Amino acid sequence: MSDLAAKAASLDARDPLAKHRELFALDDGVVYLDGNSLGALPRHVPGRMADVITREWGELRIRSWDESGWWTAPERIGDRIAPLVGAAPGQVVVGDSTSVNVFKALVGAVRLAGDDRDEIVVDATTFPTDGYIAESAARLTGRRLVAAAPGDVAGTVGPRTAAALVNHVDYRTGRLHDLPGITAAVHAAGALAVWDLCHSAGALPVGLDAHGVDLAVGCTYKYLNGGPGAPAYLYVAERHQARFDSPLPGWNSHADPFAMTPGYAAAEGAVRGRVGTPDILSMLALEAALDVWDGVPIEAVRAKSLALTDFFLECVRTYVPEGRVTPVTPGAHHERGSQVALSCPEASAVMKELIARGVVGDLRRPDVLRFGFTPLYVSFADTERAARVLAEVLG
Numbered sequence: 001m002s003d004l005a006a007k008a009a010s011l012d013a014r015d016p017l018a019k020h021r022e023l024f025a026l027d028d029g030v031v032y033l034d035g036n037s038l039g040a041l042p043r044h045v046p047g048r049m050a051d052v053i054t055r056e057w058g059e060l061r062i063r064s065w066d067e068s069g070w071w072t073a074p075e076r077i078g079d080r081i082a083p084l085v086g087a088a089p090g091q092v093v094v095g096d097s098t099s100v101n102v103f104k105a106l107v108g109a110v111r112l113a114g115d116d117r118d119e120i121v122v123d124a125t126t127f128p129t130d131g132y133i134a135e136s137a138a139r140l141t142g143r144r145l146v147a148a149a150p151g152d153v154a155g156t157v158g159p160r161t162a163a164a165l166v167n168h169v170d171y172r173t174g175r176l177h178d179l180p181g182i183t184a185a186v187h188a189a190g191a192l193a194v195w196d197l198c199h200s201a202g203a204l205p206v207g208l209d210a211h212g213v214d215l216a217v218g219c220t221y222k223y224l225n226g227g228p229g230a231p232a233y234l235y236v237a238e239r240h241q242a243r244f245d246s247p248l249p250g251w252n253s254h255a256d257p258f259a260m261t262p263g264y265a266a267a268e269g270a271v272r273g274r275v276g277t278p279d280i281l282s283m284l285a286l287e288a289a290l291d292v293w294d295g296v297p298i299e300a301v302r303a304k305s306l307a308l309t310d311f312f313l314e315c316v317r318t319y320v321p322e323g324r325v326t327p328v329t330p331g332a333h334h335e336r337g338s339q340v341a342l343s344c345p346e347a348s349a350v351m352k353e354l355i356a357r358g359v360v361g362d363l364r365r366p367d368v369l370r371f372g373f374t375p376l377y378v379s380f381a382d383t384e385r386a387a388r389v390l391a392e393v394l395g
C-alpha cells in the first residue's frame with residue numbers, strides 16, 4: 001500500500017461521517033465526484049416515491065393535496081432546508097427552478113430598494129443563467145446593469161445601487177466568496193444583497209440570518225441530493241417579507257387561493273414566494289432525500305469537505321507529473337468551496353478517460369476538470385483513487 005493509500009485508510013477510519021455513505025446507492029465501484037452537479041440517490045427515496053405514486057396519487061388521488069400534505073409541501077420542505085443555510089423557520093419556500101427564483105429575488109429586491117436606485121450589480125463571474133436573468137430584470141425594471149467580480153462588488157456598490165446578485169461559490173473554479181463581507185458592503189451602500197447558494201448549500205455553513213442576507217436562492221439537485229431537476233428554493237428574510245412584491249404573483253401565493261378572486265392579495269410569509277402548482281413528485285423526492293441530513297451538523301460537513309479537498313490536492317501534487325494540471329481552486333480554506341478545479345489543456349479527453357476508468361467528475365469547457373467532494377458519501381479512499389487514476393491517464 002502506498003503512503004497516500006495508507007493515509008486515506010487512516011482518515012476514513014477516523015471520519016465521523018463515514019457511515020453516511022451507506023445511505024446512498026453507490027455500490028457500482030465508481031468514484032463519484034460529480035455531486036456538485038447531480039447528487040447521488042439516497043437509498044430510501046425509491047421506496048418513498050413508490051408510496052407517493054401508488055398510494056398518494058394512485059389511491060388517494062385529489063385527497064392527497066390535503067391528506068398527504070401536498071399543498072403545504074413548499075413551505076414544509078423549505079423549513080427542512082432552512083437550518084442547512086442558517087435560516088430560522090418561515091423564510092424559505094421550495095419550488096420552480098433556480099433561474100425562476102433568481103428572477104423573483106432580483107426583481108423583488110429592486111422593488112424593495114425603491115425607485116431612487118437605478119443600478120443592479122451582478123457578479124461578473126456568475127453562472128450564466130443569473131447573468132441572463134439579471135440583464136432581463138434590469139430591462140424590465142428600467143435599471144442599469146453593472147457587472148463586477150465578487151471581489152470588486154464592495155468597491156462598485158454605491159448610492160445608486162438597488163441590489164447586488166452574487167454567487168457564493170464559483171461554479172467553475174470552486175472559489176468561495178466572502179458572503180459576510182460583501183453583504184455588509186452592500187448594506188453600507190443602502191442596497192440589498194441577493195446570493196446564489198447553488199454550490200454552497202449542503203457543502204458549507206452559509207449563515208443567511210447571521211450575516212443579514214436579504215434574499216437568496218439555490219438548487220437542491222447538487223449537495224442536497226434532491227434528484228435531477230429537483231425544485232429550487234427562495235429565501236426572503238423575515239424583515240422583508242411584508243414588503244416583498246413578487247414579480248410572479250401566481251395563485252399559489254395568494255392569501256386565499258381558493259377564493260379565486262380576480263384581484264391579487266399576497267399571502268403572508270414565505271408562501272408569498274410561491275407561483276403556481278408545485279411539482280409534487282420532484283418535491284416529495286427532495287423531501288425524502290433530506291432525511292440523510294438528520295443529526296448532521298453542517299460544520300462537520302465543512303470540516304470533512306476541507307480535509308477531502310486538501311487531501312485531493314496533496315495526492316494530485318504527489319502523483320501527477322509536474323505541469324500537467326494546475327489547480328484553479330484557491331488553496332486557502334476561507335476561499336475554497338467543496339470542489340477542486342484543475343486546468344488541463346486536454347481536459348475533454350482526460351475526463352472521458354477518467355469516466356471510462358470509473359472516476360466520474362465533469363468538465364467546464366475549454367480546459368477545466370471539476371471534481372466535486374460531497375462529504376456525506378465521498379471517502380478519502382475515493383479521493384486517493386481519483387488522483388491516482390488521473391495520474392495514470394495523464395501518464
Ligand SMILES: Cc1ncc(COP(=O)(O)O)c(C=O)c1O
Pocket residue numbers: 097098099100127129130167171196198199219232
Ligand atoms: C450557481 C448556479 N446558479 C444557477 C444554476 C441554474 O439553475 P437552474 O437550472 O435550476 O435554473 C446553476 C446550475 O448548475 C448554478 O450552478
